[in-house]
Amino acid sequence: AKEDGGGTGGSSGGGGDKKITLGFSQVGSESGWRSANTDSIKSAAKEAGYNLKFSDAQQKQENQISAIRSYIAQKVDVIAFSPVVVTGWDAVLKEAKAAKIPVILTDRSVETKDESLFVTLVGSDFTDEGRRAAKILEKVLEKAGHKGKVKIAQLEGTTGAAPAIERAKGFKEVMDAEHKDDWKIVVSQTGDFTRAGGKQVMAAFLQSNPDIDVLFAHNDDMGIGAIQAIEAAGKKPGKDILIVTVDGVKDGFIAMSEGKINAIVECNPLLGPQLMEVVQTVKDGGTVDRWIKTKESDFMQDQAKDALPTRKY
Amino acid sequence: MSTPSAATTSRWRTLTHHHLFWPVAVLVALLLVNVPFTPDFFSIKMTDGHLYGSLVSIVLFGSPLILVAVGMTLVIATGGIDLSVGAVVAITGALTCSYISDQADQNALSGVFLAMGIGLVAAVVCGLWNGFLVARMGIQPIIATLIIMVAGRGVAQLITDGQIITINSEPYKLIGGGYWLTLPFSIFVVAVVVAVTVALTRRTALGLLVESVGGNAEASRLVGIRSRRIKIMVYVFCALCAGIAGLMISSNTSAADGNNAGLWIELDAILAVVIGGTSLLGGRFSIGGTVIGALVIQTLTTTIYTIGVPTQTNLVFKAAVVIVVCLLQSPKFRAKVFGAKFGPKSGAASGGSAATEPAKTVTTAEAAPKMEVS
Amino acid sequence: MAEPRPVLEMTGIVKEFPGVRALSGVDFRLFPGEIHALMGENGAGKSTLIKVLTGVYSLDGGTITLDGKSVRFASPLQAQQAGINTVYQEVNLCPNLSVAENIFIGREPTRFGRIQWKRMRKEAAELVDRLGLDIDVSAPLSAYPLAVQQLVAIVRSVSTGDGEGQGTKVLVLDEPTSSLDRDEVLELFRLMRRLKDDGVAILFVSHFLDQIYEICDRMTVLRNGTLVGEHMVSDLDQVGLIELMIGKELGKLEELHEHQLRADVGETLLHAEGLGRTGGIAPFDLEIKKGEVVGLAGLLGSGRTELARLLFGADQPDSGKVTVDGKQVPMNAPNDAIGAGVAFCSENRKAEGLVPDLTVRENIILALQAARGWTRPIPAAQRDELVAKYIKALDIRPANPEARVGQLSGGNQQKVLLARWLITQPRLLILDEPTRGIDIGAKAEIQKLVVSLSEDGMSVLYIAAELEEVLRLSHTIGVLRDRKLVARLTNGPEITTSKILETIASGEHQ
């Protein structure tokens, strides 16, 4: 069989050589963040000299399941995937286990009673990101010298998507525990993780609630869209309305360095190298932690200028 | 029967039977719903040298949808459908923005125009392809346009490399996000496109030929209408409209998002066309109705944001409004619920002719089934 | 004498459409075992009365009594279940289903709920056979010409089948003979008589007065949606009937009979050489001169329509060529023929003619507009004038150019179709059964029109089910048989209908 490497996977010759074959099923390519994540994994696999079988599920769980089935049929050495949703993986993971192929999760975990179905999770924790956002908001408010009640507008991600649910949950957790009386989410609506959505929703928010103090956006893109809406309404983002976002893509950092975003909670997509390390360890029969957290940090406005050059995506 | 009250009722009846009455009524109702939640909903003030207010943003954000829906109207009038508009929006935006972002001076007018030209040419190519598949190859429109719907988004992402391309071009920003003469510039674009479309269809014979092809394809062939050419034309036109909408959407946020730009806009556009009173079976169409329909949908979206509908019930709310709009537009429904007054047009006719005994006409509860030719 | 009780009685029937009062207070009764003609001009309300009866339209006023019980049907299904079987004016069958299914659908022979296809086909073949039709019942209906479809619709309505139907009490036939040939009509009449003897009441609509006098016992005449009278057929002669229908004295029919065809015709306009299509019609030669009326005669399915469609490029010929004025015309699509000045008025106005959602005006100017291209709309003033002229000339009713064509009566739709092509002033006008469903007055009008057009130098290819009609109008008569042009007769005193029939039978020129 002929195989053209396509510049990503490197050439391979079927099952004959000793190269590790990694089957990776990506969620999709719904955002810049996700594309950066894909790139990171592809280039890391190439660097490590693995034979990468990549497939894109177009945000559909059934596609991921059938992709994993096809990896099992292709007898890859290790399977890794970023689950679209947390539930419903038992059956196919059992098949993988029966075929003795180790499974590594990236990006987020799955719900299962049988812990042996996967080896480890490489990735972050969306709920924690929500908590971190709330924490950093405290600092932002303090720095801005804001006193008294805080009216918060929230731009949620796609309704029903795990990051949206969990970031909102984490944020609310901290808010309810520590700022029950002074913080209040006055409006919350989905902006579908997109700039256009963020802009449109924020424009409507500003009409119905002109006195918003803080905007918490579930990702940078919605935040950037919202900034444009705030400016169109004649207000100053970052001053009249304080903005906290999650992700830390390059454009977010640019906006922050311009003073339009007050803080960003990083959610690092570049977990390719970490993943490849784990793959090697697993293949060599070593043991790994159940959860390998990605290296992430939170950024305030004053760190933006320094951090900007390090942003690759 | 020339008493003043009779005269007003008959005028009222003529009004309620105008084909745009119900769409407009729904639009007004939706706008009014906002008032309790946003008391100054209708107020428009000057901010930064341009008008600012809810109505302005409805038009601003609704512009791309209006454009796509206007193009879709013609396609639907020929009995087709175009599912690829969302992908065309994405491709156009991606091409234009990626070209602009490669420029040394992103503000140079020539570069921006060239970029827009490239984007629109790509849109036209998509339209030609759709038209070719439908008219030349005789493939069913839903499937023919599904191809670009699936592949087009991939192409857009290929162009942007899966990233969101951000640009910083003031002239480009004007189209979808800027203001001119204190109004959003996009209003002018929409006005021009709508005017051109109306002129093209009603000042020339294009409208008649399109309606004929959609109304009876075989008969049209036998009177010598070059229906292939017409079909290709409407698909190209539709793609061009989608292309302009793509420019607007990307210009509005100064960014091209291959995956999300115009996602599911085809469904909203089709919905707008139908709310505007054009039948999906082809034949008669109404551009004015489509514009109203698109505004209804945009107002609905804005309303959801402003009245604080919880996110998880957004769709239920939308479904409810769509159902109500459609029911109101159905003559049969009106007849069943409100009685003959708002019912099918036969009521109006009997009211107008003095000779009829009113008692007998009240029984026209049911609309006569729409007969084909017989 | 004590009349028997009518099986069906309709009193004070009122039906309104927007702007039109189609029926105002019509009374109608139908007795068991009679054949009752419903007469009236185009748009008089005949079809509407039938549709109100069978529940297609809701009733705006009046009562219907069936077998002494007051009824009001909400749908044709209910009417059918009550024993009223109907053939509507246009063929209303499903073209995608087989002939057998079209006959039996809704009451297919089943066994434990499973359709017995074999039995169904066999029974269908028998039924079709009884009407003298020789067709493959398992082929889709759309494979057959309109006339055959019309016969199938009749077969469906007269076969009660088993299952739900409780046996026909009333049979309604709305212009069933409009595209049938003499033989088929005779076959149909035989059938109707048999049913009549079984006590079925038959409501029959036709614009052929001869047929009415041949088969009917009694008639009800409508004019403009009102009842003019009910008469025994034997009490009223043709002239009297026509006067009742149109409401004034009559003279124009005689006029036509006396009309003399112009003897001389011009030089050759169109010449078809070896034009043919496998499976359609065998290669034929045909020459049409300027100002000549060429009539086509043949039996049902003999290929007249097929020939016309080939000449027009509606179907692609696979052999032969067509020259107009000595120049060869490509025959890829109707456009080419239209460009050469050929116009084709299809017999199937529903599927191939009108665009029902468009207005009368739009339908009339469609062909002219198509020829001019979309960039050159006809100026509004000119357009309105043209349309008004033809509405008047053909007496299209209602005379409202804004009316939707789908809402016109069948005959008026036919006139719209005719107007569409007349307006383009073609050099060769192909008329495929142009008088289908047109009332007697208008028919004479149209025939006069054809004569005068030919006098003005327009060539006409004329197809009609009635041989007399062809004979009366044509300079030359082409005779078809088994989808082959077998003879070409020059009209003259020695040519009679029997002579043509003879030619058809023998298949050669004598």
Add this chain to the structure above:
Amino acid sequence: MSATTQTPTAPDSRTTPPSKLATLLGDRRLPVLVTATLFLAMYIAGLSRYQNYGFGEPQVFLNLFIDNGYLLVAAVGATFVILSGGIDLSVGSVIGFTTMFTAWLVERQGMPLPLAVLLALGVGAFGGFLMGYVIHNFEIQPFIVTLAGLFLFRGLCLVISKESISIGDSSVSSLAQTRVSLGLGELSIGAIAALVVIAVAFYVLHYTRFGRRVYAIGGNEQSAMLMGLPQGRTKIAVYTVSGFCSALAGLLFMLYIQSGDPLHAVGMELDAIAATVIGGTLLTGGSGYVIGTLFGVLVLGLIKSLIQFEGTLSSWWTKIATGVLLCAFILIQRAMTARKKT
């Protein structure tokens, strides 16, 4: 060429005499044959290309059924609707809703599984019934009514819960993991159920009065009404069938992923419609076979599977490749059916 006219069945074929061959092959049976042939050709092409990766194993072929069983059932529902001349856009949403609803009933309300299953099927069928009722009684276009259905059911998913609910019920997991051996490979319960549905649908469409009525109103609704067919009842029934099939597909889907998620099966209606049309059914109604739909689904599944075996495509190339394969398939299919016709 007559290809541009919408219903090749109606006007132009009047001129083709019903020759023996034509009736035997039947213009309308041809697309199914072509689809099946092309499917085989595609499979063989895949075989030669990915043989070394295990494509040749029978299980890979059977996986097509396992991985697309739910789609097959949904597409059967869509076939009924399309044959009747309508369209149903609510399929994906009803599937998503069914997974969510059942999971919620079983997990959150503690309802016994069989009861929840019955309830879910009932709700799906009732949803379809309601849509059919509105379409028929108020004469609103099916596209719009079912689009509202799409919004409504998706919205209801989210109202039940924004988060996915996994189903821990042991009978579900044992059912999901049951495999029926066929000698060469094995099939899941879902796949078998889908095949049964196809068989039943075929019987209903061709051997019952209801089925023939579906074809009749698809051929010409007005005529069907005048012929005295209960066209309203049939139409409502067709949407009910589609709702039921969607709900059943939802249950199979739930079995497949053992969870309910509010975003499951987004856009699956398009897959179902595409499969139906690829299988040779005309969107204008009245012409097509449910067997064609089976091949349509298999073709879509095979395209997916080929791309997975290719394994080097980036995300966007996946989309492009899907589009290109679909396009190539449609064009070849079109060319083959058109040549046979003239």
